[in-house]
Amino acid sequence: MPDYGSFYIEQGRVSASMRQNRVWHPNTQMSEWARMDEVVRGDGMYLVCADGTRLLDGVASMWCNVWGHSRRELVRAISRQAATLAHSPLFNLTHGPAQELADKLVGIAPGMHRVFYSDNGSSAVEIAAKMAVQYWANIGEPRSRLVSLQNGYHGDTFGAMSMGQNPEFFSKFKNHMLKIDHIPAPNAYRPVRGHTKQDDAEMCLEAAEKRLAKGDVAALVMESGAQMAGGVQIFPRGYQSTISKICKRHGTLLVLDEIATGFGRLGHMAEYVWQRSVPDIAVFGKMLTGGYATLGATLASKRVADAFLGDFAESRHLFHGHTYTGNPIAAAVALENIRLYARHSLIRRVRSTSKVLGGFAAEIGSRRLVGDVRHRGMVMGIELVVDPQTGAPPRSAQSMNRIVYGIAKKHGVYLRTLGNIIMLVPPLYMDPAHIRKLGAATLRIIDELEKRF
Numbered sequence: 001m002p003d004y005g006s007f008y009i010e011q012g013r014v015s016a017s018m019r020q021n022r023v024w025h026p027n028t029q030m031s032e033w034a035r036m037d038e039v040v041r042g043d044g045m046y047l048v049c050a051d052g053t054r055l056l057d058g059v060a061s062m063w064c065n066v067w068g069h070s071r072r073e074l075v076r077a078i079s080r081q082a083a084t085l086a087h088s089p090l091f092n093l094t095h096g097p098a099q100e101l102a103d104k105l106v107g108i109a110p111g112m113h114r115v116f117y118s119d120n121g122s123s124a125v126e127i128a129a130k131m132a133v134q135y136w137a138n139i140g141e142p143r144s145r146l147v148s149l150q151n152g153y154h155g156d157t158f159g160a161m162s163m164g165q166n167p168e169f170f171s172k173f174k175n176h177m178l179k180i181d182h183i184p185a186p187n188a189y190r191p192v193r194g195h196t197k198q199d200d201a202e203m204c205l206e207a208a209e210k211r212l213a214k215g216d217v218a219a220l221v222m223e224s225g226a227q228m229a230g231g232v233q234i235f236p237r238g239y240q241s242t243i244s245k246i247c248k249r250h251g252t253l254l255v256l257d258e259i260a261t262g263f264g265r266l267g268h269m270a271e272y273v274w275q276r277s278v279p280d281i282a283v284f285g286k287m288l289t290g291g292y293a294t295l296g297a298t299l300a301s302k303r304v305a306d307a308f309l310g311d312f313a314e315s316r317h318l319f320h321g322h323t324y325t326g327n328p329i330a331a332a333v334a335l336e337n338i339r340l341y342a343r344h345s346l347i348r349r350v351r352s353t354s355k356v357l358g359g360f361a362a363e364i365g366s367r368r369l370v371g372d373v374r375h376r377g378m379v380m381g382i383e384l385v386v387d388p389q390t391g392a393p394p395r396s397a398q399s400m401n402r403i404v405y406g407i408a409k410k411h412g413v414y415l416r417t418l419g420n421i422i423m424l425v426p427p428l429y430m431d432p433a434h435i436r437k438l439g440a441a442t443l444r445i446i447d448e449l450e451k452r453f
């Protein structure tokens with residue numbers, strides 16, 4: 001009989017450099033990453049690796065970090081809550097952090113009335129879709145179709161994938177997707193053939209009007225402000241507010257996914273307010289906890305939430321729930337995060353540091369390998385192309401992400417690209433000096449890439 005106890009203890013003693021990586025990493029060709037740098041701690045704006053390398057966190061640890069790492073107040077909030085109540089379910093019970101956070105969130109998101117918690121963004125979007133579909137069933141109207149935008153991204157679970165449309169990510173699963181109609185989304189860099197940058201958005205709005213006019217659409221699901229994973233495609237001013245009006249006109253619910261763009265990423269707490277669009281359901285995640293715990297929140301208007309009320313026997317309640325729904329540690333750290341936003345006037349600060357980041361756009365855009373630079377708030381998408389006429393991306397056997405990671409590491413920066421797009425998504429609180437360091441490193445990275453492509 002093998003002694004599994006001592007086996008695991010032995011494994012635990014193996015040093016980080018000798019250990020075989022048994023972790024299956026997300027969206028990763030594992031053969032390309034036989035060896036991975038191991039992060040041992042976070043220190044402000046830096047991730048510190050086992051070999052002592054300090055990497056400036058240029059992508060806010062997948063777009064969720066707000067304050068940098070090891071922020072004292074957030075760490076304390078977590079340990080305080082863990083010592084008081086680490087987890088109790090929201091089934092039959094409630095708890096203070098979930099209640100207080102829901103109050104705060106409806107304050108941040110005008111027009112919203114009730115908050116449903118989950119533990120990641122994909123689930124939060126799935127919940128939004130289920131809410132929308134069940135809403136129509138509850139009010140006894142036969143609307144069941146969902147519509148979303150081409151080039152969108154809402155997560156990697158089947159429902160979320162179906163609402164998104166990213167051939168590179170999802171083509172392997174195309175025969176298993178939910179039946180969802182996709183309408184064109186504005187793309188100023190690559191307008192639909194025959195259209196100009198100006199009439200591209202117009203054409204997209206016409207397509208939305210035409211599809212929603214059929215009267216069978218339960219909800220239109222889209223990202224708010226910009227399609228982030230679609231390559232930082234920033235919506236032209238007026239597009240989202242017109243979409244909101246079209247939804248109203250045809251009685252379609254509007255679901256706005258603010259997971260990547262809300263909480264200040266584009267310079268506004270609720271991006272939809274700035275976009276003058278009125279959702280029926282709004283979804284938050286990522287920066288909600290400052291990047292310190294995993295939490296999603298799906299917020300519904302009173303009209304939507306009230307449609308779920310009634311006698312139990314009517315079966316109107318929302319048929320959804322997760323074990324860790326509204327976990328108290330995640331809720332407590334989200335509350336502390338929101339307090340810090342107010343204490344540090346973070347949104348005002350983002351609007352000014354955004355200019356420092358944006359200050360690099362022209363120089364980056366002048367590089368031969370750069371086809372387009374898109375910037376708003378604290379995000380910049382840099383599209384690499386080898387031929388500006390055709391917009392063809394650089395090709396190599398290795399992924400662009402692997403190549404850029406290696407070069408960026410030499411310059412002391414952590415980056416993760418999206419295909420041929422270099423994403424700069426710093427923690428919101430990053431100071432101008434570090435943003436300059438990130439911008440300067442990016443220029444050097446592109447210079448090195450130009451020697452290869």
Ligand SMILES: Cc1ncc(COP(=O)(O)O)c(C=O)c1O
Nearest residue numbers: 120121122153154155257259260
């Ligand atoms: C707009 C948007 N929605 C949903 C998601 C999915 O969130 P998660 O990765 O937490 O499942 C993402 C993730 O990047 C996103 O950008």
